Amino acid sequence: MTMSPVPALPALENPGEFIERHIGIGAQEEARMLEVVGAASRQALIAEIVPAGIALRRPMQLPPAVGEAQALAELQALAARNQQLRSFIGQGYYGTHTPGVILRNVLENPGWYTAYTPYQAEISQGRMEALINFQTLVCDLTAMPIANASLLDEATAAAEAMTLALRVDESASRRFVVSAGVHPQTLEVIQTRARPLGIEVVVPATPAAWQEALEGEYFAALDQYPATDGSVRDLGPDIAQAHARDAAFIVATDLLALTLLVPPGEWDADIVVGSSQRFGMPMGAGGPHAAFIACRDAGKRALPGRIVGVSRDAHGQSAYRLALQTREQHIRREKATSNICTAQVLPAVVASMYAVYHGPEGLERIALRVARYSAILAQGLEQLGHYVAENDSFDTLLLHTGQGTAALAARAVSMGVNLRRFSAEALAIALDETTTRADIERLWQIFALSGQEQPDFASFEAGGALRIPAHLRRSSAYLTHPVFHLHRAETAMLRYIRALADKDLALDRSMIPLGSCTMKLNATSEMIPITWPAFAQIHPFAPREQLAGYQLLDAQLRAWLGEATGYAGISLQPNAGSQGEYAGLLAIQAFHAARGQAQRDICLIPSSAHGTNPASAQMAGLEVVVTACDAQGNVDLADLADKCAQYSGRLSCVMITYPSTHGVFEARVEELCALVHRHGGRVYVDGANLNALVGIAAPGRFGGDVSHLNLHKTFCIPHGGGGPGVGPVCVVEDLVPFLPGHASTGQVSGVGAVSAAPLGNAAVLPISWMYMRMMGAEGLQRASETAILSANYISCRLQEHYPTLYASSAAPGGRARVGHECILDLRGFKASCGVTAEDVAKRLIDYGLHAPTLSFPVPNTLMVEPTESEPLAEIERFIEAMIAIRAEIAEIESGEAPRTGNLLKNAPHTAAALLGADWPHAYAREQAAFPLPGLRSAKYWPPVARIDNVHGDRNLHCTCIAPQPEASGG
Template sequence: MSNVFYQEKFEDRHNGPSSAQVEEMLTALGVSSLEELIQQTVPTQIRKKEPLKLPKALSEVAYLEKIAQIAEKNKVFKSFIGQGYHDVVLPGVIQRNVFENPGWYTQYTPYQAEIAQGRLQALLNFQTMVSDLTGLEIANASLLDEATAAAEGMFMLYSARKNKDAHVFLVTPHIFPQTLDVLQTRAVPFGVEIRVADIAVENLTDDVFAAFIQYPAADGTIADYKEFTAYAHDKEITICVATDLMALALLTPPGEWGADVVIGNSQRFGVPMGFGGPHAAFFATKDSFKRNIPGRIIGVTTDANGEYALRMALQTREQHIRRDKASSNICTAQALLAIMASFYAVYHGPKGIQAIASRIHDLTKLADAAIQALGYTQHNKAYFDTLRFDAGDQIGTLKGEALNHEFNFFYLDQIVGISIDETTTFQDIQTIVKVFAKIKGKTAHDVDLNALAAKLQVVIPEELERSSAYLTHPIFNSYHSESEMLRYIKSLEAKDLSLCHSMIPLGSCTMKLNATTEMVPVTWARFGCLHPFAPVDQTSGYMQLINELNDWLCEITGFAKMSFQPNSGAQGEYAGLMVIRAYHHSRGDFDRNICLIPASAHGTNPASASMAGLKVVVVKCDERGNIDVEDLKAKAIEHAANLNSLMVTYPSTHGVFEEPIVEICQIIHDNGGQVYMDGANMNAQVGLTSPGYIGADVCHLNLHKTFCIPHGGGGPGMGPIGVAAHLVPFLPNHEVVEISGEEGISAVSAAPFGSASILVISHAYIAMMGSEGLTNATKYAILNANYIKANLEKHYPVLYAGSNGRCAHEMILDCRSFKQVGIEVADIAKRLMDYGFHAPTVSFPVAGTLMVEPTESESKAELDRFCEALIAIRAEIAAVEQGQADQKDNVLKHAPHTARTVTGDDWDRPYSRQTAAYPVEYLRMNKFWPSVGRVNDSQGDRTLICSCPPIEAYAEA
């Protein structure tokens, strides 16, 4: 046949093994076909007989043409809506070298600090930036969005309250509506009362534990809260403040007038609006709360050589440790976006940030003076960037005229709001004046903008003017030319291992290919520059993309509808449980508060259940790691009157397709409960089975795992939930943009569709893979995992397997016996760095083990290279076991080895430099050097430093 009909398949680019490699791997496994392997792995009773009904797979070129047509349907008008979202100028050096760079967006969360020093430094810069601008001692490395950060602040202050009888969170009426929406959602399970009332001392009654202030307020006003805060503290009431980092370049920071917690969104620092996200929220607090702060904190310590080093500190993954006692279910942060915001601050420096803020403020004052000169009343006496004009009954006419000029203002009753941002120009002010003038029967020529600009009045009260310095560290004062900034970014990138270097074989985290074609549209203005509250008729492209993705994911999962609002997997868990809660309440079942969770579950599961107000009852697992069905049945029957749900991961967290899963679901349903399936391992189901087919009622999907959104060094993530038909009415709604029915729960995230801009990545992946490609990806993931298992089980015990001896898409290597000769699983993890690999998941879900997941994107050659490394390390352990190497002074205990150590003048170790640096031949051609030696975690936790230390500290180090 002629090649004229040939079309290159994206599937062949995404899936790693070639057809010849597949045959070699199947031979090694002793099976005749891939289908035979799948039959041995996936229980017959849950195998779907029909292929996925999805559109025919598109080539990369065809997809880019399709998505460009969809993007054209989005109308990108100039946004003056504000409400927490602003248009930005993303410096090209950051866009090209961070936002569009797989060296930054394919990194994993920095749990292995020695090969993540660049990212950790950028996040430390973010924390320093936030601490400086907010005036508080400690900040974390980002949260999901401003609304959920506010909810985390509320819960932290509630948990730490001194008056345990106080249950009221006093909230200003001038709060962003989406933030209030999320606060109300999160307050309900804990019995916290959200009381919306003026921020006045007479409202600080004895039942109030904390107050929430928006500064500047949602309507743009700014006020002095110093006396109010002092009065509150006298009554042992704490203060949480939502603020704007750009405004704090000019305004007195809340930390200086007594705030206990300051939260907000760093989107304004160079991160596109993206129809709502992803954006990095920030959370700053007093040092006294450092043990309570949610999320991740980057801290300063030293390495084994006494050199400056960074690592994640204190609360790192604390939900995995404390489980249902956790103060938060946060797992995903917004690391990539926090890194971008930090680089924005580094590039502009304090002078640049102040200049941008001053220009925004001056243009706002100019607009104020000009429109008042036309005869309008402006309500804000003191403000930073937002004005409110009374348009009376001409509000509709004014809106129409603004739309004629492709301008979006904010409208509430007869008030029009205008928020100025970094992209606003003098010409934009002229157009705004023209719009307002026409409604008055005047022209723009009736106002002399140049004359008004020459005599702008001060509107920020003296007591609210910032006097303290910020961004004083040399990092923020050294890289202002593009060449300097480029080299700084690249110097940090070079310290981090990413998918650019090697496979990242993390069990439960699925580090698969993030194809360039999937990523390209994210940077387009027609996706990036849209405000989440833009008029519906301007968002047709997004609506088409979201509706198509909804239909495709429903087909893949077997569910009736998706909600895209949750912007992390943990957030999806929480949303799913709140939907189940609403369903039970609609039926009058208000006492169903028992959640059954297997002992092997992800740590976020019990933490999410606790946050949803549920009581966790743990179900036993048998010796093969599977749910003990008899124990499950006994507990379901025991708690039948109060059974809310079962949370189950499938395949199991142990990497096995549990055969009685259909029976497990039926047991829960027979006793009045609902089945929540954790979709962390959905990449082993796609095309072969589905949560809906198995019998689950709700499931979240980690789009940053199964559907190719990159991890970005610890976020962005997306955790949409799919639900069966009976749960559809209860999916999350939104205060600003109605997306669900009257029975829908209130919002779980700030934006109606979560981090909408990155949905295009999953849309691209599904569109280009098609039904056959997606199913093959699942099969190859299972093939790759079993191939690694076959290679390594002669050297390391594999803990769990199915009845036919097969694992699903991941396996657990048991390293516990090595403790007898002093070798810890962490030693293996650190030694793998010398071989150029990121460690598998360490000590989860079983302490002392490694959980390995290769993904379908890795070729046989890469799998062989990884196996060679682990086999070589096993030989190094054997040398210790046989007494050939000392238990304390050996190559594993000293790993990882830096270039500085290996090339230094002194070498007194009982093994050669060659053994340290080049233990296998392939490393001679392609060596990744860890930038620091083994990091001292305990020292860093004892003396927590979570902002950039002074330059003298570097000199001393």
């Protein structure tokens, strides 16, 4: 019998296995797509689109791709270098238990973590309900009337509160008074933010100096409650003193503490900020965690970030939407209230679910347990002869340890415990939800002298009071809405989470073809490590040697990203793209100042730029000058040259996006960079569209000086419904000294800290590490090329139905070419039949599809970005839907369908409306529900009809609504 030859073992290995799974287009599909677009190969297509002068001359020097199992094993070895000691450091970061039902069904559930920002409200009702629960949680616990749907971290929230107070204050003062009781990382970020805005930050060193400062001139003051040393005190008199000076008072606080303490709103605080981290989100070496900001009603239109509000749909049913969107940076640009683009939606959802699951009684029980343990710990330490500061406190004790401080801290580490080195002569101990009786006894052992009798826990447990005085104990109710009382059983909680997820459209159901947002595969193997204890349970301010695994991961990821971008230095600290953008502009300004050219304060920005660009520029103290674009959507170099000459002595930088915001590779980008450099300016290349560049071209090599990257776009960190994100800032060699620093690590740079934690959102960095390790140089380049191919395929397939704006015609035969995204022009339909791009976006919901980017950068258009991850079948599903909708539009144009009350104007159609007894429309119910045959077997049913945006803004309501009967539709 003849045996077939057995392949050699090396031939059976497939290190590129993950590449085939990440990229949705196979070889046969690619051949078909290339035939449609008229290109001989992927490489030939790229050569037609990317200017030859900027194309990389060599492949990226990255480790070769490995499979998922090997990458996970390598990352596990990295994680093992971290040391998991019991941390009692506090300082805004605490141990917490993530309930298993929330861990599995929210934090680890792609239905939640792959969703996009809820701009399309009708397909985002689930996550917006979770966010309005978050807003209600914050409003109730702080006793403030309005809160937003999360910010990046507590320090950023405090800095945003500072600028919010400055905007609404009528005082001419630029002084901001900050208590010495504020967390040090918060003060660092505030000082960074204040410097370019000309705000003087005053930090009184003593209580007497604090009182003296409150009697002076200032526009706002900030205090921490509980303070960073753990003390709690009545801030009411200080708030009254500030108001007597016509100044605002900001309170940074702790939500868990507010279940027991008088809330700041009851003292008439103006703004309240803090972090929801201890509501179920692991410390993760610093993030991601959902911060919050709440304010008086008068400040709602200046409140930074996003607010979820209540409106009504076309049938009168209550529905959620993002409220007051005209405040946002992408609309207001340099007049924006903030440059915040990414929030922390996924951690905010976790926090809200934590509150829903535990309810007010459960939260109070957790808080009381923490406070009781703190009191018992203090009694035992005093029995051992240690001086515990006579402060009223919730969870943190301050011990005056004198010259024995260093020795005690070292002894604690040797016994597996981290304490906080509060000062050279004091230690602080912060307890949390995870603290046990055994922990208390171990802490006593640390402080006990040789031969000293151990305190008796039981004797303290039997009696004693909290360290919270009666006048600071909360008496007001909170979390009274039914949602915080109905889901105690895990079965009920599981079904509630599932019910909300079923209302949403995320990547687990459908492609999300958003131009500029790159909604690509977030592979399961990339997501697995984020909840490993060796990454999740690390305190950001633990001794540096305990974060060795994180430091190595940081170094490797920065090296790989540097190779991909061509830059010499990178900081991963910025915890959103907007913050990386801001850090890059600060670096440019610090560079100019160091050369004695601080007068350089003009930032040139093309009219097509992302909204964060001008918003970040004004935050960095720059004056924005807008430059024109030509008819093809390129930067108008003649106008740019005129502006460079006009402002030559003051030119700081130009900010461009490459490929451009219009989705094309501008052929003269090198010329543009050289022009700006000749006038002494620097070139900022926005990295939002880097998914079209990796392995093809590198901004640091074609003239860029600074870029920020979006790891939550190009490098696979999921959007999470609007966050978390990571926005590394990348710079050329002479700007490296001006990258963000952090005093806690001893790295004091020219621009300071831009995030609360040295590594920002460190816990999600393993996602991008895994992606790059499994893709390697070849896979990353192929991903970029495939993304460009897919966009060109869509443009070609739809060209007979929707023209593509700004496509170049440099290809053979005059074929139109785009980058990784294409702008479909729908502007003519408004005149021909009254249909708008928004109508098409809503009708796509009936087809089970998420809309592309609506009316950006050109009004009444759709910008489509398919990414490399979508299989051809899903791309074709989108194309078929768009062609079918074009036919529906043609019926309106011909008069066969009415201009009002047609399929598009009434979209989306809910099940309730379709099943209602009354059907007043000229078209059939079947045509509304099943416009394509495949929808019969797989139909997404929108939970609400089209939402009335104007009603929501005119009748602003941003907390939980009372239960209501289901609408019948109609």
